[in-house]
Amino acid sequence: MKLLSILFLFINITSNLFGSNFSSANQNQDIKTFLPPYFIDYSILQETAEKYQNHKEPIYAYSKSLLQEADMWLDSSYSTIVNKTHLPSSGNKHDYYSLGPYWWPDSSKENGLPYIRKDGYRNPERLEYDRPQLGNMIEAVNSLTLAFAISNEDEYKSKAIGFLKTWFINDSTKMNPNLEYGQAIPGITDGRGIGIIETRSLIDVVDAIGILYRKNAFNKYDFEQLQNWFKEYNIWLTTSEKGIDEKNWYNNHGTAYDLQVISFSLFVGDTTTAISILDSVITKRIIKQIEPDGTQPHELARTKALSYSIFNLKSFVQIALIAEKFGRDYWNYESKDGRSISKAITFLTPFLFEGEEWKYQELNKLYELKMNILEVLNISNHKNETLNFDKYLKSYDKTDYEVQKEILIRPQKFLDLN
Template identity: 40%
Template sequence: MIRRPFPFRTVMQAVLSAVCLAAGLVVCLAAPAPAGVNLPQTIVLSPEVLYQSRQRILAREGAVRTAMAALKASADAAMLVPVEPVTAKGRSGSGLPVREYRSLAPYWWPDPKSRTGLPYVRRDGERNPEADSDRYDRKRLTRMAMTVRTLALAWYFTGNQLYAARASAHVRAWLCAPATRMVPNLEHAQMRPGLDQGNRTGIIETAALIPVCDAIRLLEPSKAWTGEDSRRAREWFGKYLFWLLRSEQGRAEAAALNNHGTWFDAQVAAFALFRGDRELAREVAGMAGNRRIATQILPDGSMPRELARTRPRHYTFFNLEALMVLASVGERCGLDLWHWATPTGQSIRRALDRNGPHLDPADPLSGTGADDFDPYPYVPLFRRAALVYNDTRYLDYLVPLDEQTLARETSFIAY
């Protein structure tokens, strides 16, 4: 199910990971649940699809047995992942409080012309491995999110309280326990040594918390998660939202015209809905059409600001992913961003249609040349599109991909 132990993947992949379903079953799972059924109160994960999948598992259908075995194997591995909150890094000589989140800007490197390496210089698209070291929190946060997501889903599908207890321990350490919980700001995210102690671009890193919100919603009925846990988690997200919306960094990131701005909105909308502020979630999702789709997607479905990057395909699909998170939040608030379009056709669907053929690693975007692109994290976007638009054509874009890798990487439930 996972090629490497808990690698950093995109948010949508983290949110979607659950049960491997054959491509022919994806669309039929979109059927509504029977009236009176208690659906999970998830935000990005589809409550209906989760429910239908669990019914298949409870019925011991042969089509899902292999998938459940894979999920349980991943959950058993996740049980062994240590609980490492933001305090696990220690002070590392930074002089900052240990509960402050710290990360290094990934595309910034020591200056080879400088004796001290300072100030760091930008090499766009080239990831500095120092950013993933244990001195910083980004990899640790991502690992927690992946672990919690896997365990919460395993609890939901199996009812095994051990999975719920372990997932709860991770979330409590990061968001609830006074001694270890992260300070709810990103004042020191994506630091650029020699230049600053934090940058507004670091806000994109807490997109990893979107699947944690869904995981908490799944955990709430378990014996391992308490009402006090929910209160403290909602309190944490309330404080973090206040910082996002009021801080200089947050305002600057909200004004970004590319994927950074889209992911800012996706986070605000998802976190607001999680803590019960439906009005704010609906407001942000409702503005996404004119604010993000119309300004970032051309009538032909391309995204010029993402195409200008050194990894154009990655950033094109990454931005599309954020738009689909916003559409999922909007769906919970009675809005339909999936079918929103400008008079000239700028829409999520147009972007899917334009870029779907380029999911094939051998088919780079026109005019951009070959690039370092891993398509598998974005496979769930097209499975979701097949559900939303009731169109299996979106599954055809998966045909060029390696079948064995696809079987591992797309062990997901369409959200």
């Protein structure tokens, strides 16, 4: 493929340019290792599939639960952007349009305009816009793809590809590759750069595409069209006024922006951009967002301080996973004054698992917060010699579907913790 040739040529060139930043192992890797999935361990997924086929417990039972979840999508209609109730100012139904979730009508004004902000409190009016359809597409593609990867049953593959084609390829239903009208505020603005946070979970769609590709599920045209969509979206992210605005945010928005651009860049073969952003993460994100004691001040200022701290950490951890592929160890990085990803994680665990009092605001429930940090703990466990989260991972209920799913797609040492 053209993409593979470009990547191979680039890595040959950059192996000399970056010197010790690329280990010899990385220089000699099969080029497919730079294609997705980036956040799901594909070798573990293959092991899961084998255990499922051989009815090996408890993986077989966990897999059956996952397949049952995927079954719910088999008879559902495809999510599309074109059936929205409200149109953006462009008048184009293919343009993504969403409402700033924390903005509400001003009850003191007859027409409610301009809307006013209530941080942490979601306006149900947002459900009339495109974000729910985007979320459904992402959830469906991920669920169906994992079901296909484990069971090898074509009905899951076909439905997953149908969702992808409807959202990204088919002329009558596809989304235009921009977010010019994301998180609009009635009476104030037609769209904002911070709306880009709403496509953060497209990194999971890229992972799903990678899994389907590795299992030879695509024809050449569909795969190339998906790459073209993400290439165009990535260009918009890195060159548009709203994209640059999001890039310059100093909190979870900026970290999530980096994560998206890194993931999308690698998927379309733009390794130069991916490496450039990876190499800015320490100075631009870790040092500026994490304090020596592990706190994240920009997140602590919110009404969901713990939730946003976890959310930002998830982006850091996922960036660190990709960085490993290029010989960059962000797990063990610590600034001279003690700022690090590992400290940011360990700062949070006493409040989540040991009953320590949280002194900041938090509107969400403890159970939800613990589920949100599960992936962070499982991925980062033992990545740094100071990190050992076994005692926390043991506390999770393995009858919970989300816990079972985590076991199916990542290293299964978690499964052996009693």
